[in-house]
Amino acid sequence: MGFEFGVIDSRAFGCARQCKEQYLPSISQEVPWLSPLLYAEISRMTSPASASDPVRFAYVGCGFVGQTIHIPNFASLPNCRFLALAEVRPELGREVAARYGISKVYRSHEEIAADPDIEAVGVSGPYSLQGKIAEDLLRAGKHVFMEKPMAVSMRRAESMLEVVRNGSARLMVGYMKRYDTGNLLLKKHLEAWRASGECGRLLFARNHGFCGNWLYGGDPNVPFSQSSAPQPPAPDECPDWLPADRRPSYLGFLQQWTHNINLLRFFLGDDGGKTRLVQAHLDPDGMTGLTVLEINGTRAVIESGMTKFDGWDEHTQIYFEGGWLKTSAPPLVQKEIPASVEIYRSNHDGCPASIVQELPTPSWSYREEAKHFLACIRSGEAFRSSAEDTLNDVRIFEDIYRQVTASR
Numbered sequence: 267m268g269f270e271f272g273v274i275d276s277r278a279f280g281c282a283r284q285c286k287e288q289y290l291p292s293i294s295q296e297v298p299w300l301s302p303l304l305y306a307e308i309s310r311m312t313s314p315a316s317a318s319d320p321v322r323f324a325y326v327g328c329g330f331v332g333q334t335i336h337i338p339n340f341a342s343l344p345n346c347r348f349l350a351l352a353e354v355r356p357e358l359g360r361e362v363a364a365r366y367g368i369s370k371v372y373r374s375h376e377e378i379a380a381d382p383d384i385e386a387v388g389v390s391g392p393y394s395l396q397g398k399i400a401e402d403l404l405r406a407g408k409h410v411f412m413e414k415p416m417a418v419s420m421r422r423a424e425s426m427l428e429v430v431r432n433g434s435a436r437l438m439v440g441y442m443k444r445y446d447t448g449n450l451l452l453k454k455h456l457e458a459w460r461a462s463g464e465c466g467r468l469l470f471a472r473n474h475g476f477c478g479n480w481l482y483g484g485d486p487n488v489p490f491s492q493s494s495a496p497q498p499p500a501p502d503e504c505p506d507w508l509p510a511d512r513r514p515s516y517l518g519f520l521q522q523w524t525h526n527i528n529l530l531r532f533f534l535g536d537d538g539g540k541t542r543l544v545q546a547h548l549d550p551d552g553m554t555g556l557t558v559l560e561i562n563g564t565r566a567v568i569e570s571g572m573t574k575f576d577g578w579d580e581h582t583q584i585y586f587e588g589g590w591l592k593t594s595a596p597p598l599v600q601k602e603i604p605a606s607v608e609i610y611r612s613n614h615d616g617c618p619a620s621i622v623q624e625l626p627t628p629s630w631s632y633r634e635e636a637k638h639f640l641a642c643i644r645s646g647e648a649f650r651s652s653a654e655d656t657l658n659d660v661r662i663f664e665d666i667y668r669q670v671t672a673s674r
Protein backbone atom coordinates (compact mmCIF):
# COMPACT_ATOMS: atom_id res chain seq x y z
CA MET A 267 0.00 0.00 0.00
CA GLY A 268 1.19 3.51 -0.71
CA PHE A 269 1.57 4.45 2.95
CA GLU A 270 4.66 6.31 4.25
CA PHE A 271 5.01 5.54 7.94
CA GLY A 272 8.15 7.64 8.28
CA VAL A 273 6.13 10.63 7.07
CA ILE A 274 3.44 9.96 9.70
CA ASP A 275 5.96 9.71 12.49
CA SER A 276 7.67 12.95 11.53
CA ARG A 277 4.26 14.64 11.06
CA ALA A 278 3.22 13.65 14.59
CA PHE A 279 6.50 15.08 15.85
CA GLY A 280 6.00 18.25 13.77
CA CYS A 281 2.41 18.72 15.06
CA ALA A 282 3.57 18.34 18.67
CA ARG A 283 6.28 20.95 18.16
CA GLN A 284 3.87 23.35 16.40
CA CYS A 285 1.39 22.91 19.27
CA LYS A 286 4.12 23.70 21.81
CA GLU A 287 5.33 26.80 20.01
CA GLN A 288 2.07 28.29 18.65
CA TYR A 289 -0.87 27.15 20.75
CA LEU A 290 0.46 26.43 24.23
CA PRO A 291 0.93 30.11 25.18
CA SER A 292 -2.76 30.93 24.53
CA ILE A 293 -3.96 27.67 26.18
CA SER A 294 -1.93 28.67 29.25
CA GLN A 295 -3.92 31.88 29.52
CA GLU A 296 -7.36 30.46 28.82
CA VAL A 297 -7.16 27.07 30.62
CA PRO A 298 -4.32 27.42 33.12
CA TRP A 299 -4.83 24.02 34.81
CA LEU A 300 -4.48 22.14 31.49
CA SER A 301 -1.25 23.69 30.28
CA PRO A 302 1.20 21.88 32.67
CA LEU A 303 -0.22 18.50 31.62
CA LEU A 304 -0.07 19.37 27.95
CA TYR A 305 3.39 20.84 28.36
CA ALA A 306 4.70 17.64 30.00
CA GLU A 307 3.19 15.39 27.31
CA ILE A 308 4.39 17.54 24.41
CA SER A 309 7.86 17.83 25.94
CA ARG A 310 8.00 14.04 26.16
CA MET A 311 7.14 13.76 22.46
CA THR A 312 9.61 16.38 21.32
CA SER A 313 12.62 15.73 23.58
CA PRO A 314 15.28 13.16 22.80
CA ALA A 315 15.41 10.26 25.29
CA SER A 316 18.12 10.48 27.93
CA ALA A 317 20.55 7.61 28.53
CA SER A 318 18.68 6.37 31.58
CA ASP A 319 15.18 6.39 30.05
CA PRO A 320 13.75 2.93 29.42
CA VAL A 321 13.37 2.09 25.72
CA ARG A 322 9.73 2.45 24.58
CA PHE A 323 9.33 -0.98 23.08
CA ALA A 324 6.81 -3.08 21.15
CA TYR A 325 6.86 -6.59 19.73
CA VAL A 326 5.51 -8.09 16.50
CA GLY A 327 4.52 -11.77 16.32
CA CYS A 328 3.22 -13.88 19.21
CA GLY A 329 4.32 -17.19 17.69
CA PHE A 330 6.60 -19.75 19.26
CA VAL A 331 9.79 -17.71 19.45
CA GLY A 332 7.96 -14.57 20.53
CA GLN A 333 6.10 -16.25 23.38
CA THR A 334 8.78 -18.59 24.66
CA ILE A 335 11.88 -16.43 24.23
CA HIS A 336 11.75 -12.76 23.31
CA ILE A 337 8.54 -11.41 24.86
CA PRO A 338 9.36 -12.81 28.34
CA ASN A 339 12.99 -11.69 28.01
CA PHE A 340 12.26 -8.09 26.97
CA ALA A 341 9.43 -7.89 29.53
CA SER A 342 11.88 -8.88 32.28
CA LEU A 343 14.46 -6.16 31.54
CA PRO A 344 14.27 -2.99 33.62
CA ASN A 345 15.30 -0.67 30.79
CA CYS A 346 12.44 -1.87 28.56
CA ARG A 347 9.06 -0.13 28.74
CA PHE A 348 6.92 -2.70 26.96
CA LEU A 349 4.05 -0.71 25.42
CA ALA A 350 2.47 -2.80 22.67
CA LEU A 351 2.17 -6.13 20.88
CA ALA A 352 1.06 -6.80 17.32
CA GLU A 353 -0.31 -10.13 16.18
CA VAL A 354 -2.39 -10.83 13.07
CA ARG A 355 -4.35 -13.40 15.06
CA PRO A 356 -5.94 -10.89 17.45
CA GLU A 357 -7.18 -13.26 20.17
CA LEU A 358 -3.71 -14.69 20.52
CA GLY A 359 -2.29 -11.16 20.74
CA ARG A 360 -4.77 -10.19 23.46
CA GLU A 361 -4.04 -13.32 25.50
CA VAL A 362 -0.26 -12.81 25.42
CA ALA A 363 -0.54 -9.06 26.12
CA ALA A 364 -2.73 -9.73 29.17
CA ARG A 365 -0.14 -12.18 30.51
CA TYR A 366 2.60 -9.53 30.52
CA GLY A 367 0.43 -6.50 31.36
CA ILE A 368 1.05 -4.92 27.93
CA SER A 369 -1.57 -2.25 27.37
CA LYS A 370 -1.85 -1.88 23.59
CA VAL A 371 -2.66 -4.79 21.26
CA TYR A 372 -2.55 -4.24 17.53
CA ARG A 373 -3.57 -6.46 14.64
CA SER A 374 -0.52 -5.87 12.52
CA HIS A 375 2.93 -4.40 12.52
CA GLU A 376 1.61 -1.49 10.44
CA GLU A 377 -0.29 -0.15 13.45
CA ILE A 378 2.89 -0.31 15.53
CA ALA A 379 4.70 1.57 12.78
CA ALA A 380 2.12 4.36 13.09
CA ASP A 381 2.29 4.62 16.91
CA PRO A 382 4.44 7.66 17.79
CA ASP A 383 4.97 6.43 21.38
CA ILE A 384 7.07 3.49 20.23
CA GLU A 385 10.76 3.89 19.44
CA ALA A 386 11.98 0.28 19.11
CA VAL A 387 10.39 -2.98 18.00
CA GLY A 388 11.22 -6.70 18.24
CA VAL A 389 10.08 -8.91 15.34
CA SER A 390 9.72 -12.67 14.92
CA GLY A 391 7.44 -13.52 12.03
CA PRO A 392 7.40 -16.09 9.26
CA TYR A 393 10.90 -16.01 7.80
CA SER A 394 9.90 -14.97 4.31
CA LEU A 395 7.78 -12.13 5.69
CA GLN A 396 9.78 -10.72 8.56
CA GLY A 397 12.19 -8.80 6.29
CA LYS A 398 9.26 -6.82 4.86
CA ILE A 399 7.84 -6.28 8.38
CA ALA A 400 11.21 -4.97 9.59
CA GLU A 401 11.57 -2.73 6.54
CA ASP A 402 8.15 -1.12 7.12
CA LEU A 403 9.09 -0.44 10.75
CA LEU A 404 12.49 1.01 9.82
CA ARG A 405 10.81 3.32 7.28
CA ALA A 406 8.60 4.56 10.12
CA GLY A 407 11.74 5.46 12.09
CA LYS A 408 11.55 2.56 14.59
CA HIS A 409 14.74 0.79 15.65
CA VAL A 410 14.32 -2.93 15.00
CA PHE A 411 15.57 -6.11 16.62
CA MET A 412 14.57 -9.00 14.37
CA GLU A 413 15.00 -12.73 14.29
CA LYS A 414 17.27 -14.26 11.69
CA PRO A 415 17.28 -14.53 8.76
CA MET A 416 17.24 -10.82 7.99
CA ALA A 417 15.87 -11.67 4.55
CA VAL A 418 15.62 -14.67 2.25
CA SER A 419 16.98 -12.78 -0.76
CA MET A 420 19.62 -10.17 -1.43
CA ARG A 421 16.93 -8.07 -3.10
CA ARG A 422 15.06 -7.65 0.20
CA ALA A 423 18.24 -7.40 2.32
CA GLU A 424 19.64 -4.59 0.14
CA SER A 425 16.36 -2.73 0.23
CA MET A 426 16.33 -2.96 4.06
CA LEU A 427 19.89 -1.77 4.29
CA GLU A 428 19.14 1.20 2.07
CA VAL A 429 16.39 2.26 4.49
CA VAL A 430 18.85 1.96 7.38
CA ARG A 431 21.51 3.98 5.54
CA ASN A 432 19.11 6.75 4.52
CA GLY A 433 17.15 7.01 7.75
CA SER A 434 17.62 7.34 11.49
CA ALA A 435 16.48 3.85 12.54
CA ARG A 436 18.90 1.00 13.21
CA LEU A 437 18.58 -2.75 12.66
CA MET A 438 19.99 -5.59 14.74
CA VAL A 439 19.56 -9.22 13.69
CA GLY A 440 19.15 -11.90 16.37
CA TYR A 441 22.26 -14.02 15.98
CA MET A 442 22.19 -14.98 19.64
CA LYS A 443 25.36 -17.12 19.41
CA ARG A 444 27.36 -13.87 19.18
CA TYR A 445 26.07 -13.00 22.67
CA ASP A 446 26.79 -16.37 24.29
CA THR A 447 29.37 -15.85 27.06
CA GLY A 448 31.14 -19.11 26.11
CA ASN A 449 31.54 -18.00 22.50
CA LEU A 450 32.78 -14.60 23.66
CA LEU A 451 35.38 -16.33 25.85
CA LEU A 452 36.58 -18.39 22.89
CA LYS A 453 36.83 -15.28 20.74
CA LYS A 454 38.91 -13.54 23.40
CA HIS A 455 41.45 -16.43 23.42
CA LEU A 456 41.41 -16.68 19.63
CA GLU A 457 42.25 -13.01 19.23
CA ALA A 458 44.99 -13.25 21.87
CA TRP A 459 46.56 -16.27 20.11
CA ARG A 460 46.43 -14.48 16.78
CA ALA A 461 47.95 -11.32 18.17
CA SER A 462 50.76 -13.05 20.13
CA GLY A 463 51.47 -15.88 17.71
CA GLU A 464 52.00 -18.06 20.79
CA CYS A 465 50.32 -21.11 19.22
CA GLY A 466 51.66 -20.57 15.74
CA ARG A 467 49.70 -20.08 12.57
CA LEU A 468 45.91 -20.22 12.40
CA LEU A 469 45.30 -23.24 10.16
CA PHE A 470 41.65 -24.13 9.89
CA ALA A 471 38.15 -23.72 11.36
CA ARG A 472 35.33 -26.20 11.55
CA ASN A 473 31.72 -25.94 12.62
CA HIS A 474 29.93 -29.21 13.15
CA GLY A 475 26.19 -28.48 13.03
CA PHE A 476 24.18 -31.66 13.27
CA CYS A 477 21.28 -30.07 15.14
CA GLY A 478 18.91 -32.44 17.01
CA ASN A 479 16.15 -31.31 19.33
CA TRP A 480 16.48 -27.54 19.73
CA LEU A 481 13.82 -27.50 22.45
CA TYR A 482 15.73 -29.98 24.62
CA GLY A 483 16.04 -28.75 28.21
CA GLY A 484 13.58 -25.86 27.71
CA ASP A 485 11.65 -24.46 30.64
CA PRO A 486 8.30 -26.33 30.76
CA ASN A 487 6.81 -23.55 32.91
CA VAL A 488 6.93 -20.81 30.28
CA PRO A 489 3.26 -20.23 29.42
CA PHE A 490 2.33 -20.71 25.79
CA SER A 491 -0.98 -19.91 24.07
CA GLN A 492 -2.00 -21.62 20.87
CA SER A 493 -4.39 -20.28 18.27
CA SER A 494 -6.49 -22.27 15.81
CA ALA A 495 -6.84 -19.16 13.60
CA PRO A 496 -4.85 -19.59 10.38
CA GLN A 497 -1.86 -17.38 9.72
CA PRO A 498 -2.06 -15.35 6.50
CA PRO A 499 0.16 -16.85 3.80
CA ALA A 500 3.71 -15.50 3.71
CA PRO A 501 4.90 -14.08 0.36
CA ASP A 502 7.45 -15.94 -1.73
CA GLU A 503 10.51 -13.73 -1.38
CA CYS A 504 13.08 -16.28 -2.58
CA PRO A 505 15.63 -15.09 -5.16
CA ASP A 506 14.12 -14.92 -8.67
CA TRP A 507 16.75 -17.24 -10.13
CA LEU A 508 16.01 -20.10 -7.65
CA PRO A 509 13.92 -22.92 -9.20
CA ALA A 510 10.59 -23.54 -7.43
CA ASP A 511 11.49 -27.10 -6.39
CA ARG A 512 14.63 -25.87 -4.55
CA ARG A 513 12.84 -23.20 -2.52
CA PRO A 514 11.76 -25.32 0.48
CA SER A 515 15.24 -26.76 1.06
CA TYR A 516 16.88 -23.35 0.44
CA LEU A 517 14.70 -21.86 3.18
CA GLY A 518 15.40 -24.81 5.49
CA PHE A 519 19.17 -24.61 4.95
CA LEU A 520 19.26 -20.83 5.27
CA GLN A 521 17.14 -20.58 8.39
CA GLN A 522 19.17 -23.20 10.27
CA TRP A 523 22.82 -22.92 9.15
CA THR A 524 22.81 -19.16 8.89
CA HIS A 525 23.65 -19.32 12.62
CA ASN A 526 26.71 -21.48 11.97
CA ILE A 527 28.16 -19.39 9.15
CA ASN A 528 27.45 -16.19 11.05
CA LEU A 529 29.29 -17.55 14.11
CA LEU A 530 32.34 -18.65 12.12
CA ARG A 531 32.48 -15.22 10.48
CA PHE A 532 32.35 -13.64 13.93
CA PHE A 533 35.17 -15.83 15.28
CA LEU A 534 37.41 -15.37 12.26
CA GLY A 535 36.93 -11.61 12.08
CA ASP A 536 34.94 -11.12 8.91
CA ASP A 537 33.61 -7.66 9.63
CA GLY A 538 32.17 -7.33 6.14
CA GLY A 539 32.71 -8.95 2.75
CA LYS A 540 35.68 -11.16 3.73
CA THR A 541 33.94 -14.51 3.16
CA ARG A 542 34.01 -16.46 -0.09
CA LEU A 543 32.30 -19.71 -1.00
CA VAL A 544 34.83 -22.34 -2.16
CA GLN A 545 32.62 -25.40 -2.57
CA ALA A 546 29.25 -26.66 -1.37
CA HIS A 547 28.50 -30.37 -1.48
CA LEU A 548 24.98 -31.14 -0.26
CA ASP A 549 22.78 -34.23 -0.43
CA PRO A 550 19.60 -34.14 -2.53
CA ASP A 551 17.79 -33.01 0.67
CA GLY A 552 19.63 -29.71 0.11
CA MET A 553 20.82 -29.52 3.72
CA THR A 554 23.11 -32.39 4.68
CA GLY A 555 26.72 -32.16 3.60
CA LEU A 556 29.80 -29.97 3.60
CA THR A 557 30.29 -26.33 2.77
CA VAL A 558 33.83 -25.03 2.38
CA LEU A 559 34.36 -21.31 2.83
CA GLU A 560 37.33 -18.98 2.99
CA ILE A 561 36.73 -16.55 5.82
CA ASN A 562 39.15 -13.66 6.27
CA GLY A 563 41.92 -15.77 4.75
CA THR A 564 41.22 -18.97 6.73
CA ARG A 565 39.69 -22.15 5.32
CA ALA A 566 36.49 -23.03 7.20
CA VAL A 567 34.13 -25.95 6.88
CA ILE A 568 30.48 -26.30 7.87
CA GLU A 569 29.31 -29.88 8.47
CA SER A 570 25.54 -29.73 8.19
CA GLY A 571 23.14 -32.50 9.13
CA MET A 572 19.49 -32.55 10.17
CA THR A 573 19.35 -35.32 12.77
CA LYS A 574 16.83 -36.67 15.24
CA PHE A 575 19.32 -36.58 18.12
CA ASP A 576 17.95 -35.93 21.60
CA GLY A 577 20.08 -32.95 22.56
CA TRP A 578 21.88 -30.37 20.41
CA ASP A 579 24.94 -31.59 18.48
CA GLU A 580 26.98 -28.53 17.52
CA HIS A 581 30.54 -27.43 18.14
CA THR A 582 33.09 -25.13 16.59
CA GLN A 583 36.81 -25.78 16.63
CA ILE A 584 39.58 -23.42 15.57
CA TYR A 585 42.95 -25.03 14.86
CA PHE A 586 46.35 -23.43 15.25
CA GLU A 587 49.70 -25.18 14.72
CA GLY A 588 50.17 -25.54 18.48
CA GLY A 589 46.66 -26.17 19.76
CA TRP A 590 42.96 -25.66 19.30
CA LEU A 591 40.04 -23.79 20.80
CA LYS A 592 36.67 -25.48 20.94
CA THR A 593 33.23 -24.30 21.91
CA SER A 594 30.23 -26.64 22.21
CA ALA A 595 26.76 -25.14 21.93
CA PRO A 596 24.20 -25.76 24.67
CA PRO A 597 20.65 -26.82 23.79
CA LEU A 598 19.37 -23.48 22.55
CA VAL A 599 16.48 -22.82 24.89
CA GLN A 600 18.18 -24.10 28.04
CA LYS A 601 18.48 -21.01 30.22
CA GLU A 602 21.66 -19.86 31.93
CA ILE A 603 23.81 -22.47 30.15
CA PRO A 604 26.41 -20.92 27.85
CA ALA A 605 28.56 -22.78 25.34
CA SER A 606 31.32 -24.78 27.01
CA VAL A 607 34.93 -23.93 26.15
CA GLU A 608 37.94 -26.27 25.86
CA ILE A 609 41.48 -25.23 25.12
CA TYR A 610 44.21 -27.59 23.97
CA ARG A 611 47.87 -26.57 23.90
CA SER A 612 50.52 -28.92 22.62
CA ASN A 613 53.75 -29.58 24.45
CA HIS A 614 55.91 -26.48 23.86
CA ASP A 615 58.87 -24.64 25.43
CA GLY A 616 59.06 -27.26 28.17
CA CYS A 617 55.37 -26.85 29.12
CA PRO A 618 53.41 -30.11 29.18
CA ALA A 619 50.48 -30.51 26.83
CA SER A 620 47.13 -29.67 28.41
CA ILE A 621 43.42 -29.62 27.76
CA VAL A 622 41.69 -27.08 29.95
CA GLN A 623 37.99 -26.47 30.29
CA GLU A 624 37.16 -22.84 31.06
CA LEU A 625 33.87 -21.91 32.66
CA PRO A 626 32.15 -18.89 31.14
CA THR A 627 29.78 -16.72 33.17
CA PRO A 628 26.37 -18.40 33.25
CA SER A 629 24.00 -16.65 30.83
CA TRP A 630 21.28 -17.25 28.29
CA SER A 631 22.35 -15.98 24.90
CA TYR A 632 18.83 -14.83 23.92
CA ARG A 633 18.57 -12.65 27.03
CA GLU A 634 22.08 -11.28 26.44
CA GLU A 635 21.14 -10.21 22.90
CA ALA A 636 17.99 -8.45 24.17
CA LYS A 637 20.10 -6.56 26.73
CA HIS A 638 22.61 -5.62 24.04
CA PHE A 639 19.87 -4.25 21.76
CA LEU A 640 18.39 -2.01 24.44
CA ALA A 641 21.80 -0.81 25.62
CA CYS A 642 22.92 0.08 22.08
CA ILE A 643 19.70 1.98 21.39
CA ARG A 644 20.51 4.30 24.26
CA SER A 645 24.30 4.46 23.90
CA GLY A 646 24.44 4.65 20.10
CA GLU A 647 27.09 1.90 20.15
CA ALA A 648 27.22 -0.37 17.08
CA PHE A 649 25.29 -3.66 17.24
CA ARG A 650 27.40 -6.84 17.35
CA SER A 651 25.07 -8.33 14.71
CA SER A 652 24.11 -5.36 12.56
CA ALA A 653 22.17 -5.32 9.30
CA GLU A 654 25.34 -4.27 7.46
CA ASP A 655 27.12 -7.38 8.70
CA THR A 656 24.19 -9.74 8.17
CA LEU A 657 23.84 -8.81 4.52
CA ASN A 658 26.96 -10.94 4.02
CA ASP A 659 25.19 -14.05 5.34
CA VAL A 660 22.31 -13.55 2.92
CA ARG A 661 24.78 -13.22 0.04
CA ILE A 662 26.66 -16.40 1.03
CA PHE A 663 23.46 -18.46 1.10
CA GLU A 664 22.51 -17.26 -2.37
CA ASP A 665 26.03 -18.20 -3.51
CA ILE A 666 25.76 -21.69 -1.95
CA TYR A 667 22.44 -22.44 -3.57
CA ARG A 668 23.49 -20.99 -6.92
CA GLN A 669 26.35 -23.47 -6.92
CA VAL A 670 24.24 -26.38 -5.64
CA THR A 671 21.55 -25.69 -8.25
CA ALA A 672 24.07 -25.38 -11.08
CA SER A 673 25.75 -28.68 -10.19
CA ARG A 674 22.56 -30.73 -10.15
Ligand SMILES: NC(=O)c1ccc[n+]([C@@H]2O[C@H](COP(=O)([O-])OP(=O)(O)OC[C@H]3O[C@@H](n4cnc5c(N)ncnc54)[C@H](O)[C@@H]3O)[C@@H](O)[C@H]2O)c1
Pocket residue numbers: 326327328329330331332352353354355373374375376390391392393395396399413414415440442497498521598
Ligand atom coordinates in the same frame (compact mmCIF):
# COMPACT_ATOMS: atom_id res chain seq x y z
N1 LIG B 1 17.19 -17.67 16.83
C1 LIG B 1 16.67 -18.85 16.92
O1 LIG B 1 17.22 -19.73 17.56
C2 LIG B 1 15.37 -19.17 16.26
C3 LIG B 1 14.73 -20.37 16.52
C4 LIG B 1 13.51 -20.61 15.87
C5 LIG B 1 12.99 -19.68 15.00
N2 LIG B 1 13.66 -18.51 14.76
C6 LIG B 1 13.11 -17.50 13.83
O2 LIG B 1 12.01 -16.87 14.46
C7 LIG B 1 11.03 -16.51 13.49
C8 LIG B 1 9.66 -16.86 14.02
O3 LIG B 1 9.56 -18.24 14.30
P1 LIG B 1 8.30 -18.82 15.09
O4 LIG B 1 8.54 -20.26 15.24
O5 LIG B 1 8.02 -17.99 16.27
O6 LIG B 1 7.13 -18.57 13.98
P2 LIG B 1 5.57 -18.60 14.22
O7 LIG B 1 4.95 -18.86 12.90
O8 LIG B 1 5.24 -19.47 15.39
O9 LIG B 1 5.24 -17.07 14.64
C9 LIG B 1 5.09 -15.98 13.78
C10 LIG B 1 3.95 -15.13 14.33
O10 LIG B 1 3.88 -13.90 13.61
C11 LIG B 1 2.50 -13.58 13.38
N3 LIG B 1 2.46 -12.62 12.26
C12 LIG B 1 2.63 -12.87 10.94
N4 LIG B 1 2.55 -11.72 10.24
C13 LIG B 1 2.35 -10.71 11.13
C14 LIG B 1 2.19 -9.28 11.02
N5 LIG B 1 2.25 -8.66 9.84
N6 LIG B 1 1.97 -8.56 12.14
C15 LIG B 1 1.91 -9.19 13.34
N7 LIG B 1 2.04 -10.52 13.51
C16 LIG B 1 2.28 -11.27 12.42
C17 LIG B 1 1.86 -14.92 13.14
O11 LIG B 1 0.46 -14.94 13.29
C18 LIG B 1 2.58 -15.80 14.17
O12 LIG B 1 1.91 -15.83 15.42
C19 LIG B 1 11.44 -17.24 12.20
O13 LIG B 1 11.84 -16.29 11.28
C20 LIG B 1 12.59 -18.13 12.55
O14 LIG B 1 13.61 -18.12 11.58
C21 LIG B 1 14.83 -18.25 15.38
